[in-house]
Structure formats: structure tokens, C-alpha cells
Amino acid sequence: MSRSTVNRVLLGVVAVLLLAAGLLVLAGGLDLYRRLGADLPDGWPLAAPDRPVLSTASRTRWVDEPWWWPAVIAGLALLVAGAAWWLFVQLRRSGPATIALPTPGTTGLRLRLRTRALEEALETGTVVLPEVERVAVRLLRGSGRPRLRATVRLTPGGEPAELVEHFETGPRNDARSSLGLAELPADLRMRVLAAKPAAAARRGGRRGRSRVR
Template sequence: MRKVLRTVNRVLLGLTGLVLIGAGGTALFGGLDLPRKGNLSMPSGWRWSRPDDVVLTDADRTRWTDSGWWWPVIIAALAVLVLLALWWLLSQLRRHRLREILVDSGDGEGAQLRGRALENVLTAESESLDGVDRARVQLTGRRTAPRLRAGLTLAPHADPCAVLTRLSSETITHARTSTGLKKLPAEVRLRAVKHRAERVT
């Protein structure tokens, strides 16, 4: 789902950018009166070739308004555009958190572990590491192949290399062993605590 959403985002952004660049370039081309200044011969019927040209003529705006199908089609098209825009917005805001993980229970059937429960354990164990002030852990991916995303806020005295080493050898290894996963890829972001300067008198 995440890969599909990323592809849709890129396609929509690319198409929107092309439309805006094309429309803006054409309007700028005519608005600056470049065809006349550059002695360019434009094709017959070409719009926006002079500064006084309008985007839509009166004939274009009123061509089908007397037809019975015009307003229903316009309303339906606008409704579809609004629904697509809302779907796109909600898909951006939705958190891609893994709800459950399939754990190998050894009996051939497996068991399901709540993703939030494992996240809480990983967060608590990460915050117990020396040098970690706060931790935020999120599980993504598929329930048979989860991925870990962690954001660690380090204390001023923390050694980033030591924190990463312990996180990998202890916290992530414990989670991988307890869930029976062969691997648990992790993406870790480190951030230092910023203290406000205080005035000393």
C-alpha cells in the first residue's frame, strides 16, 4: 500500500506540475506579447498569443449551458474531483502502522501479536538504554516481514555509536528473538536534546 501511495503521489504531482507549467508558460508567452516581439507566426486559432486575449471566450463559457446534460455532468465531475482530493488527503494523514505481527509459535499454526504491544516494549527498552532521553518506535511493513522505525532523542552525554550498538545488539535482537523473526530491519534516527540557555547571575 505504501509503495502504491508513493507511486500515485509521484504521478499526480508530476501531472499537476506539467499542467501548471504548460498553462503558465502559455499565458506568460502571450501576456508578454512574445509572438509579436519575436516575429513568430502562431498557428491559426492559437489562444493567448496577445496580452489582451482572455482565457475563455463568451462562446466557450456558454456553449453547452442550454443543454440538459451540462450541469449534471459538471456537478458529477466536481464531486468526483472533491472525493479524489479527500481520499488523497486522508491517505497522506493516515499512519502506516503495523497492527499485528505473525509470530512463529512452533506448532505450525503461528500466533498473532499486537503491533502496539511490541512497540510499547521496544519503546520502554530503548528508553532504558544509557544516553537515551526519549524514544519513539513504530512498526511498519507486512505482518510476516515487519520493519522498525525508531526515533531516539539522545541526552547530552550520550555516545551515538554506543547507543546504536546497544540498540542493535540488545533491544532489536530481543524483539527479533522473542517474535521468532529471521530478521528485523530497522531505520533509526538520532536527535540531540536541545537545552535553552539560561542566564546565570
């Protein structure tokens, strides 16, 4: 699962929880339950405008227990640490946000391409290759030069050697030429799905990895 997918799922869950909480507060504040004659279960929060979210009994139920405050502090610490980690992951990127494009025959003109646009172009050019089922491409920072990392899943019976040749002469060569680079190192990771036998299916297919210089 990609980082963007995880972000969408987390944001969707948080949005649903906040929406539900907001509707509870709104219904209680407007005294909708009484007006609609709703029969609420015992302990339902915000049943009336003058009722707090948590009753006094609920707020003080465990305060005298020795484990209560350490548990509260530990829970809040984990929440803050998780939020800080998530923020760090969002801000950290292993590759450049943009990359310069050559402008032969012109002076004073600078062109820069979004890295994600280049990655999408490479994915589009790779997924149409023979026996390719799925592909993900990242542009990483190398030692003073960009480097590709491509993860490819082949259809059952796919040949990794043929994929390496097609990737080298196709998407990778096109990207290198477009960027005006003499070399564009690539780390190509492949997974070949098993043809069908139950034993092979349980093993999850063959895996391969190739570095292209």
C-alpha cells in the same frame, strides 16, 4: 507500485501541467507571440495580453444543453471526492510513526526510532538473504504490540521454507532484540518466480504465505 511512487508520479504530472499553463499565461501576457512573429493555430489561448483564456463562444457553447450543468457538477464533485480521498490516504497510516527503544541501565531517557528507519533496516537485512530478489516490509499496529508484514519475491527455484528460517533467525530476531520485545509477530508473504517454461511463466510463479510468531 508503492504509495510514495504514486505520489511522485502524480505530483510530477501536476507540476508539468501547471508549468505548461504558466508558460502559456506568461507568453500571452508579455505578447511574446506577436514579438516573435509566431504563427499560432486558430483557437490558441492567450494569444495576446487583452485576449481571455476562453472566448465568449467557447464559454457559452453548451450552456443551453440540458446535460451541461449536470456534467459540470458531477465532474467537480468527482474532483473534490478524489482530492479528499487522496488526502485521507496520505494522513492515514496503519502503523505507528515511531517506536520506543529500550534504554537499560538509564533513567529518564527515552529513545524513539522512526518506523520507516526500522522498516528500511529490515528490508536491507532481508534482501541479502539467499534467493531473495525483492522485499518490502511494513510495521503495523497489532493488538497492543507491533507486528511485521513482509512481502518477499524469491528468485526462480527459491525455497520458501529456507527463507522462513533465515528470516526468523536473522532480520526478525534482530529487530525483536533491538526493540526489547519478547515477541514480534510477522506475516511473511512470498512469491517464487517460475523457473522458465512458458506455461509456468504465464502462471506468474508460485505464491506462498507464512505467519511467524
